[in-house]
């Protein structure tokens with residue numbers, strides 16, 4: 001049997017992180033410069049049924065049976081066995097590598113699960129359809145993030161720009177004009193579950209105030225969808241700035257994120273904001289192909305540990 005290879009990209013949320021948990025809309029795009037790769041080799045030298053997992057990035061080399069059943073890698077593999085009703089799998093070696101920063105707002109957890117689901121199901125001769133892959137990844141997210149909205153597994157599974165409202169069928173976004181994003185990493189890890197719980201606690205203290213802020217972010221997000229669909233990039237930049245101010249108001253920004261956002265704007269970005277859970281992780285800036293290198297340089301001077309320039313392309317149809 002030949003080796004199987006599957007991959008899944010990273011993602012950034014352009015608008016509506018956190019409020020998407022509360023059924024407000026969000027917009028997210030894939031980031032293909034970073035990815036998870038999952039490869040499978042038949043375990044010809046392994047005992048029957050043995051599954052060996054190699055994840056060198058996290059120094060893990062372990063048999064599936066020896067891994068805590070609640071470990072995300074175990075959950076990802078076992079979800080596929082359950083879905084395909086596989087009681088005794090053939091022996092195989094699963095190797096996972098990733099260039100997506102961990103706990104940095106770029107969907108690393110969902111991408112790992114999705115790449116594994118695709119590789120394992122293909123190896124077993126029954127590649128799972130996108131909707132099932134996304135659902136299985138959501139189940140793993142639920143164990144690790146408590147109350148995920150489902151946007152990460154959705155945008156990473158479909159690998160296209162999406163407009164997403166929790167519990168509704170995701171809509172693919174029609175991108176009218178290409179735009180350039182510069183992504184800057186604070187280098188500070190920020191687990192999503194923690195940041196989501198922080199917002200929940202503050203919302204519980206002041207539900208009226210937080211609901212009003214959530215509604216304002218929802219309005220910005222709907223306007224942003226229109227700006228993307230009509231190709232109004234100056235409006236898109238202004239809306240990013242508006243979303244950032246509201247994210248600050250709900251307490252998920254940080255000194256480091258604010259420094260990067262200010263540096264990007266100072267270097268000519270049309271707008272900038274944090275992306276994902278916040279409190280660390282990454283921020284994004286709207287630039288043009290011409291200004292992007294200067295924005296990236298300014299971010300590095302302001303402390304970004306890594307920058308990525310990513311182009312969002314117009315939709316094909």
Ligand code: MEV
Nearest residue numbers: 017018148149150276277
């Ligand atoms: C995480 O990438 C985005 C959050 O909105 C959480 C979620 O949607 O589940 C912070």
